[in-house]
Amino acid sequence: MSSTTSTRTRILQVAAQLVGDSPDGDISTRAVCEAAQVGAPALYRHFGDKEGLLSAVVDHGFEQYLATKREREASADAVEDLRRGWDSHVEFAVRNPNLYRLMNSPAMRTPPAAALESHRILTRDLERAAAQGRIRVAPELAAQMVMSATVGVALMLVARPATFDDPGLSRRVRDAVHASILTPDPNPDPGTGAREEAEVPSAAARLSALLRRAQGSGLSTAEAALMKEWLDRVANTGPEG
Numbered sequence: 227m228s229s230t231t232s233t234r235t236r237i238l239q240v241a242a243q244l245v246g247d248s249p250d251g252d253i254s255t256r257a258v259c260e261a262a263q264v265g266a267p268a269l270y271r272h273f274g275d276k277e278g279l280l281s282a283v284v285d286h287g288f289e290q291y292l293a294t295k296r297e298r299e300a301s302a303d304a305v306e307d308l309r310r311g312w313d314s315h316v317e318f319a320v321r322n323p324n325l326y327r328l329m330n331s332p333a334m335r336t337p338p339a340a341a342l343e344s345h346r347i348l349t350r351d352l353e354r355a356a357a358q359g360r361i362r363v364a365p366e367l368a369a370q371m372v373m374s375a376t377v378g379v380a381l382m383l384v385a386r387p388a389t390f391d392d393p394g395l396s397r398r399v400r401d402a403v404h405a406s407i408l409t410p411d412p413n414p415d416p417g418t419g420a421r422e423e424a425e426v427p428s429a430a431a432r433l434s435a436l437l438r439r440a441q442g443s444g445l446s447t448a449e450a451a452l453m454k455e456w457l458d459r460v461a462n463t464g465p466e467g
């Protein structure tokens with residue numbers, strides 16, 4: 227390991243430790259420099275400014291969490307994978323409250339790479355569910371719905387634990403959100419008009435997902451883009467729309 231890499235790693239590890247130990251998750255660059263035994267120029271050379279350092283701390287802390295998601299083999303049940311993904315996300319937040327609050331702080335002008343990758347992994351799982359005919363809306367909209375709800379629950383659990391003290395809260399919200407975007411079963415029985423109407427958005431979401439994965443659908447690039455736009459519009463319009 228070069229001295230440059232060693233210095234950067236030392237600063238990052240010290241900053242991560244200080245964030246974890248801080249009462250409110252905030253740290254000063256001066257405290258980091260003192261603990262890492264480096265001068266301020268070295269910190270700014272490696273990270274640019276305090277925000278750059280904090281963004282790197284978030285990515286450093288989430289690396290282990292994301293590694294488990296990258297290595298996870300997709301099961302045959304995409305919906306079960308979505309449930310496990312929600313649960314692991316919330317569990318990580320509860321174990322690392324300062325890091326999680328930092329990751330989702332509005333003060334950070336640029337989303338950390340870890341947050342963007344987490345969203346991509348969620349979207350990938352939803353695309354699998356759509357390809358299996360299991361979701362009612364387009365994967366991109368479903369990902370926004372699920373991620374906003376997951377982050378909201380996780381932030382309340384770590385920021386206001388005395389108020390949000392129901393141990394089953396995360397599961398209840400998870401199931402409610404999933405019920406709004408998922409079909410009730412892999413092969414719904416069109417026994418009522420309502421179920422038949424629900425199948426249309428689900429079928430559109432499934433076809434859109436399959437088109438994204440297909441290599442050579444017989445459509446031009448422009449035609450494929452237009453078809454996906456139409457399908458996503460149908461998928462995102464439920465029976466009540």
